Amino acid sequence: xxxRISSLLSVLSLVLVAGCASWYLxxxxxxxxxxxxxxxxxxxxxxxxxxxxxxxxxxxxYYFDRKQAVLFEIDNGSGDGAEIINGWTDxxxxxxxxWVGNGPGWQYFFPNDQxxxxxxxxxxxxxxxxxxxxxxxxxxxGTPSSTCVMQKG
Numbered sequence: 001x002x003x004r005i006s007s008l009l010s011v012l013s014l015v016l017v018a019g020c021a022s023w024y025l026x027x028x029x030x031x032x033x034x035x036x037x038x039x040x041x042x043x044x045x046x047x048x049x050x051x052x053x054x055x056x057x058x059x060x061x062y063y064f065d066r067k068q069a070v071l072f073e074i075d076n077g078s079g080d081g082a083e084i085i086n087g088w089t090d091x092x093x094x095x096x097x098x099w100v101g102n103g104p105g106w107q108y109f110f111p112n113d114q115x116x117x118x119x120x121x122x123x124x125x126x127x128x129x130x131x132x133x134x135x136x137x138x139x140x141x142g143t144p145s146s147t148c149v150m151q152k153g
Contacts, residue, residue: 025100026086026101027084027085028073029082029083030081031080031082033074034072034081035070037065038065041061041153042061042150042151043150044148044150045149045151047120050145050147057148059076059077062074062150066094070083071087082098084097086138088134088137092109092112093111093113095110097139097140099140102125104125105140106123107121107123107140109121117150118150119150122144122145122147122148123145127142128141128143129141
């Protein structure tokens with residue numbers, strides 16, 4: 001009986017954690033794998049602070065489909081990730097932004113000029129605010145704590 005109760009509590013905990021994860025990350029929805037549609041894969045080798053300090057890159061792959069304007073972020077270890085749905089375009093390219101409520105945020109930029117690198121800007125909690133002037137879109141306003149060059153891989 002104790003094992004059954006323990007098993008039930010474990011399952012309920014997992015369901016609760018999985019449900020909360022979808023509330024935890026804003027501007028994205030959960031993804032269990034990389035997309036199957038044609039897309040360009042990107043990786044990050046390192047990031048740099050404005051002072052030039054090199055910091056570790058995430059162990060993550062990014063899949064960007066320019067035609068469908070969709071970005072997936074997939075953890076290389078677990079295979080889990082997110083489809084980033086908060087995005088916008090302008091004359092320079094395609095942007096995406098995802099954040100943790102009252103926590104850090106990450107902006108991605110894919111220039112129209114494919115000779116220029118894609119980048120990820122990292123924002124620490126409290127260093128940015130969300131511009132909601134465009135309905136359905138949140139854009140970061142603030143100073144990024146580091147910049148990562150995204151390389152095709």
